[in-house]
Amino acid sequence: MDQTNPFHCCATCIHFRVEKERDKVGYRCSRLTYETRPDYRFQCWTPKEGVLRLMEKREKKDH
DSSP states (O other): OOTTOTTOSGGGBTTEEEEEETTEEEEEETTTOOBOOTTOOOTTOOBOHHHHHHHHHHHHHHO
């Protein structure tokens, strides 16, 4: 995926997980098992279904 893609970030990936513990919220990539943040980007990004639809809609609009 191109780094200029405005949709590309961990929060839009199918592997992004929110982990809630007592008074703390953490974020993790279930595929890489790394701690992450919603705005981080990794090359293994796999967009969620809704994000794919938004990307397709934007691509049609731009052409």
